[in-house]
Amino acid sequence: MSNNLTDLRIALLKQSYAAGETTPQQVVTEILSKAAEYADYNLFITLFDNSQVAPYLQGLQSTEINSLPLWGIPFVIKDNIDLAGIPTTAGCAEYAYTPEESASVVQELIDAGAIPIGKSNLDQFATGLVGTRSPYGVCHNAFDFEKISGGSSSGSAVALALNLCSFSLGTDTAGSGRVPAAFNNLIGLKPSKGLLSTKGVVPAVRSQDVVSIFALNSQDAYSVFEVAASFDTKDEFSRKEVDLTPPPWPTKPVIGIPDKASLIFSDDAMAETNFHDTCSQLQSLGFELKEVPFSAWLETAKLLYGGAWVAERYAAIEDFIEQHEAIMDPTVAGIIASARNLSAADAYKGSYALQKAIRETEMLWQAAGVDCMMTPTTPTIYSLTEVAENPVGLNSILGTYTNFMNLLDYAAVAMPTGFRADELPTGVTFFSPAGSDRQLLKLCDELHPQFVEFSGSKQTPVPQSNPEMFANPAVIPLAVVG
Amino acid sequence: MSNNLTDLRIALLKQSYAAGETTPQQVVTEILSKAAEYADYNLFITLFDNSQVAPYLQGLQSTEINSLPLWGIPFVIKDNIDLAGIPTTAGCAEYAYTPEESASVVQELIDAGAIPIGKSNLDQFATGLVGTRSPYGVCHNAFDFEKISGGSSSGSAVALALNLCSFSLGTDTAGSGRVPAAFNNLIGLKPSKGLLSTKGVVPAVRSQDVVSIFALNSQDAYSVFEVAASFDTKDEFSRKEVDLTPPPWPTKPVIGIPDKASLIFSDDAMAETNFHDTCSQLQSLGFELKEVPFSAWLETAKLLYGGAWVAERYAAIEDFIEQHEAIMDPTVAGIIASARNLSAADAYKGSYALQKAIRETEMLWQAAGVDCMMTPTTPTIYSLTEVAENPVGLNSILGTYTNFMNLLDYAAVAMPTGFRADELPTGVTFFSPAGSDRQLLKLCDELHPQFVEFSGSKQTPVPQSNPEMFANPAVIPLAVVG
Numbered sequence: 009m010s011n012n013l014t015d016l017r018i019a020l021l022k023q024s025y026a027a028g029e030t031t032p033q034q035v036v037t038e039i040l041s042k043a044a045e046y047a048d049y050n051l052f053i054t055l056f057d058n059s060q061v062a063p064y065l066q067g068l069q070s071t072e073i074n075s076l077p078l079w080g081i082p083f084v085i086k087d088n089i090d091l092a093g094i095p096t097t098a099g100c101a102e103y104a105y106t107p108e109e110s111a112s113v114v115q116e117l118i119d120a121g122a123i124p125i126g127k128s129n130l131d132q133f134a135t136g137l138v139g140t141r142s143p144y145g146v147c148h149n150a151f152d153f154e155k156i157s158g159g160s161s162s163g164s165a166v167a168l169a170l171n172l173c174s175f176s177l178g179t180d181t182a183g184s185g186r187v188p189a190a191f192n193n194l195i196g197l198k199p200s201k202g203l204l205s206t207k208g209v210v211p212a213v214r215s216q217d218v219v220s221i222f223a224l225n226s227q228d229a230y231s232v233f234e235v236a237a238s239f240d241t242k243d244e245f246s247r248k249e250v251d252l253t254p255p256p257w258p259t260k261p262v263i264g265i266p267d268k269a270s271l272i273f274s275d276d277a278m279a280e281t282n283f284h285d286t287c288s289q290l291q292s293l294g295f296e297l298k299e300v301p302f303s304a305w306l307e308t309a310k311l312l313y314g315g316a317w318v319a320e321r322y323a324a325i326e327d328f329i330e331q332h333e334a335i336m337d338p339t340v341a342g343i344i345a346s347a348r349n350l351s352a353a354d355a356y357k358g359s360y361a362l363q364k365a366i367r368e369t370e371m372l373w374q375a376a377g378v379d380c381m382m383t384p385t386t387p388t389i390y391s392l393t394e395v396a397e398n399p400v401g402l403n404s405i406l407g408t409y410t411n412f413m414n415l416l417d418y419a420a421v422a423m424p425t426g427f428r429a430d431e432l433p434t435g436v437t438f439f440s441p442a443g444s445d446r447q448l449l450k451l452c453d454e455l456h457p458q459f460v461e462f463s464g465s466k467q468t469p470v471p472q473s474n475p476e477m478f479a480n481p482a483v484i485p486l487a488v489v490g
Numbered sequence: 491m492s493n494n495l496t497d498l499r500i501a502l503l504k505q506s507y508a509a510g511e512t513t514p515q516q517v518v519t520e521i522l523s524k525a526a527e528y529a530d531y532n533l534f535i536t537l538f539d540n541s542q543v544a545p546y547l548q549g550l551q552s553t554e555i556n557s558l559p560l561w562g563i564p565f566v567i568k569d570n571i572d573l574a575g576i577p578t579t580a581g582c583a584e585y586a587y588t589p590e591e592s593a594s595v596v597q598e599l600i601d602a603g604a605i606p607i608g609k610s611n612l613d614q615f616a617t618g619l620v621g622t623r624s625p626y627g628v629c630h631n632a633f634d635f636e637k638i639s640g641g642s643s644s645g646s647a648v649a650l651a652l653n654l655c656s657f658s659l660g661t662d663t664a665g666s667g668r669v670p671a672a673f674n675n676l677i678g679l680k681p682s683k684g685l686l687s688t689k690g691v692v693p694a695v696r697s698q699d700v701v702s703i704f705a706l707n708s709q710d711a712y713s714v715f716e717v718a719a720s721f722d723t724k725d726e727f728s729r730k731e732v733d734l735t736p737p738p739w740p741t742k743p744v745i746g747i748p749d750k751a752s753l754i755f756s757d758d759a760m761a762e763t764n765f766h767d768t769c770s771q772l773q774s775l776g777f778e779l780k781e782v783p784f785s786a787w788l789e790t791a792k793l794l795y796g797g798a799w800v801a802e803r804y805a806a807i808e809d810f811i812e813q814h815e816a817i818m819d820p821t822v823a824g825i826i827a828s829a830r831n832l833s834a835a836d837a838y839k840g841s842y843a844l845q846k847a848i849r850e851t852e853m854l855w856q857a858a859g860v861d862c863m864m865t866p867t868t869p870t871i872y873s874l875t876e877v878a879e880n881p882v883g884l885n886s887i888l889g890t891y892t893n894f895m896n897l898l899d900y901a902a903v904a905m906p907t908g909f910r911a912d913e914l915p916t917g918v919t920f921f922s923p924a925g926s927d928r929q930l931l932k933l934c935d936e937l938h939p940q941f942v943e944f945s946g947s948k949q950t951p952v953p954q955s956n957p958e959m960f961a962n963p964a965v966i967p968l969a970v971v972g
Contacts (some may be wrong), residue, residue, distance in 0.1 A: 214838070214842060215838070215841060215842075215845075241849070241853065244842075244845045244846045244848065244849040244850075245845060246849075316834040316837075319833070319834030319835045319837070319838055320835075320838045322834075322835050323835040323838050323839055326835060347834060347835065348833075350833065350834035350835075351801070351830075351832065351833060351834060352798040352801030352804075352829060352832035352833060352834055352836050352837040353801045353802075353804050353805040353808060353829065353832075354834050355798075355801070355834040355837035355838060356696070356697070356801055356802045356805050356837060357805055359697060360696060360697075360726075363697075363726045363727060364726045366726065367723070367726040367728075368726075371723065
């Protein structure tokens, strides 16, 4: 790799440890030193010092490298997810509390040997897709300091893109785990709802929140998912992967894409070109693409903010906002406070509209005969200046292809598809019904190296695909006789 | 049978038709004549005359008796379910509309040969468990004119108990298909949510509404269920039975009952005695009963009215109530209008409480190791006078064991267990996870004749059990290998 940085891909890093080429202490020291150089990116709300990382490094000393799947693997935690003993701010100092226990998902990762190195900046209360709505400063894009990084999991994505960790945790309610992946040349896995515990996560829209995984490639995302996806009796929204039974895929899935009238790029010709090039390349790789009438999905996306779900954001911080609205990020406060005017009847009417959308999209999906769908991850990308001038309107456009995902109970993976003419990264998102996380990661593992050579902004190579990695021995397809 | 009435049990009536002993015309004529004698029971909002029934009788003439499962079988429709060309009132004349199409479930039954003979009285907008909340008059109990019939599907239940039909349709959101069954010595099947279409049904709590079946015995309930349970693409809440995969039962299911502290009889010693006698009899029949700590279920029951779900009732008739609150049944209007003060945040908080309850009850169920549960259907029964004095409070007590059922996604069957010392009927309800409708009916078919000799109030015999009837050839258990 260039820049004399350690290659932090999970399998390679474990090999380096096993070969005695480096140690977790050396890796962490290098990361913390490099992170200081990126202070003006506003990546972290709490970047740990050596003494804060020490207990996790010490915890590894009595264990074998190969006994733990994430032994010595450094990771970053979005600061709306608890790590014991470190304040959780959710991007709001006045809201902060210091948890005694780590979030269940964080504890799973630590138990598997992973080393937390910091709590990352975010759009306040995970409300935004831009990365600019934080009193801890705008989080800058890893490729262009004047462009948005995407949010709300901005710091987690950019820290990974800048090679400051091997993977990072975000949360993803409306697109917060996918938009920053697209803008920073990363894989963004938005797992099926309920597979990763949300215990110890500050709720945004509690019924729709998931913990998400940023990774350099699909193999790393899969390794983290294998550890992080764990049924949690303490999280009433937790679901068992085995209970989710999405349709199986053929070896080469049929890929649905939005019909032409539903393809929105907000006059961004570079984004449009990239998407059409991606489609052409998939066809040249032998994939069948089918146009699906997509307006029902776009309409569903509008429910997340146009319906009453924003009242879940209000319910999550009701006591706090009633005391501290004036000191909150004004855009975030405005959005959440608007829910005061929503009635219970509005909430139920929204749920009916969603139920109708679920049925309609199911029928369209079946009629189309596709295995998964692919959209641009976002219509376009904006500069910091553009978003400052129209913070709500442009944010809303960014959610065009992401806001419907949890409402309709899909798993999704955002995957880079190369660089636009202006050298900014861009990408697509593949999605399919809940439980298909592994299938989607396997597909992206196959496709990712066909589109880009490097992950993030620091020249980490994208590995060749490794399909054998993606079998799940615990799940054997159900046999249905009828 | 006594009273020279025709035995209206489905299989027997079809046999009589096949043997030429009677005709649908004769049966309908007898029913309409008898119904007139019961005018003071306030059973019907619209009782059909011969000309209104004629088209349905004519429809049978070109069909073979054995070609249609419900050929010539008379039934009654709760008047919140559409029948084409007949006003649907929902118990409120000012609300009435005349639908052009029948509800999907009604059409399925008519297509199977069943003959509608009237639209029955109900607690207005299906809001009540008493049968007294109707401007069309109090619906009286089939056994004691001074006692409540139970509601909200009061007319449907009492018409069946008085031998005016072979089966009837109710709706059941909070217990409306089970409470009147218990009070009138009938089987009340509350199907799993979504198996019977609710298209063409006036919503009460739309996310929790089901169409229910009153029958003289489990075999008849099963015959109706087989026709009525049909996936409906026009009802976005419709679910396919094959998609519901409740745990299979052993031949003799282990039956959970509430722990002693959770058994509520409101000081009704007769009800308490009957329930304990029922438990003893089940044990003497070789069933294992296990006490289950039941307070989580009782707390969940309180959510239906104590949470925000009442706002669904408001949303269902919002425009109407804003114009006509003063002319509505005052108790019903008071309940529904209270939802004006509920916020969207309240609705979501309620959904979180429910999600927690779902998880808690699942874990308690698994820990108990039971296949189904059994409770009294109601704690007690009241006189019309008692309910008039305390219409909301006593109604609430009646929902103790029924209000949680749809929220927690169970199938349930209310089954008579004999007569109290005051000669009033009483009963229990068996329930288990969605999709177990057939298993529950089979169990009740086995048990029902062990407890009572007759159905309803007109001495219709309870048949001997017929376990072979209850297999579902379309559903073969899923094979899971893991």
